[in-house]
Amino acid sequence: MDVITELLGGVRARGADFCQSIASPPWSLRFTAPPPLTVAAVVRGEAWVTPDGGRPVRLAPGDAALVKGPSPYVVADSPTTRPTVFVHGPGRYDGPPGDPLISAPLAPRTYGTADGECLVLSGHFPLGGEVCTRLLSALPPLAVVPSGDRGIARALELVQEEITGEGPGRQVVLDRLLELMLVLTVRLWFDRQGGKAPGWYTALTDPAVGRALRLMHDDPARPWTVAALAGEAGMSRAAFARRFSALAGQPPLAYLTEWRMALAADLLSGAGLTVAAAARRVGYADPFGFSAAFKRVRGVSPGSVRAAAPS
Template structure:
């Protein structure tokens, strides 16, 4: 789940700001991480109350609605639109561009340094992680993420080859640490697939399925690898994950297949079938329709007609009158 969500170079922004300022983020990213390295400011999410951020605090926002970062509510600053192609305006002391920093210490006294990472979450696997995240997730300035913030602050102040790659990966690291801390918080309700990874038996079985989904798995072969009986694995897996091991495997394979159809337009259904553990396209098509409600051909056609649609299988089924 985490592997499919990554910051990408053109979507990274660093801003060192002196009041008044107003940045309007309009790129519509499905997920955006905002962390204040120095100073403070207000995040104004569309449709939600304002969120005040001080140094060391992080906010994760679900898109695609735009949001603003301002020095104060009701600021007199004119909004500056920031997105994939954000320019470098000088307006009221506010400047913003990709990978830019203002001096060795981040800027003048009293300045605020904001780092944002936009995540173009795509496909079935990334979407499953996105479904577990609330519209706004606040991360406290402590825990593992705090160490990543220290590295971010140091890297933002360095203009060196490879900086963009380092910043992207640091943002990925912070996102994963932030989500783990949120899942593990007292009284939290993490998704079943996350909690189950902590179980020594079911976690091992899940890693096997994720690492090699095309293998000819049976409950017995998974149980042998996990070092328990078939009955023990079947019961613990169903109790912790919410469905039997082979049902989970089939759903996982169909998620991978759906993403492969998005990413590789030239691949045949037979090629995709083999990559997810089916010897022929017929058996794969039957399994895909059973799990997703539409056959692979209909799904692939909808990718062309509705490339940005949410709940694509349901949209295809509705358009087909089912």
């Protein structure tokens, strides 16, 4: 399992808020409390996305974008069009009475006017947990992937076909297509960053270090040592340690410890495991040693994370 798979493994649409909006200028929507991550794509026309405090970015047909919450942002036909519709969350809107974008849907999950010049598809992911936070921390407030990728283009075609169809299991198909769009867009955006991509992503392309990363993610509880990882990678201990640090931005065991603690935080807050059980799941036989490592890495005790978890 690679790092992208692990980070996105917990991202499941499961009926996530998904819609297509069709409109002709002028139109403008302000998302006042957006979820942690939104993926959007323009099918026809153009749209402008303006994060609060950021510059407007144009989306042309075929472009895909990742927008991070919870900071508000505006999607409009032009950066100068003032918002008239305010989206506060799934099914919660404010705007002029009769505005097509918030009136009765044209079809399931389809709003606006059928002959509108612009068609935008969007899906909103209510991500949670420390593992997903690692992904979000590697993304800017707005990341745009220009048109041209065949995978995203085909996914958009399939989404439109499924929205307008009436086949059984349509919701499940749409959810999986939404996940596909997210994974493709994240991967393509990182690929375009070159030296600005996160260290762990760059390291995945290296045969030796990438293998070590996959091994740590496949079995984080295994008592890994630098020598054991170097052996799996087919390198000397010293050469492997230097190469890993240069590519990933930190030593191999420091990376492993941070990953273990992110997993443990999710186990404590999401799965409700005891501190001792979470410790065993991430490779610590001694809960006291685990607690010390957890507090050193995360700044809080594992007990406090578990106590703050929703009952």
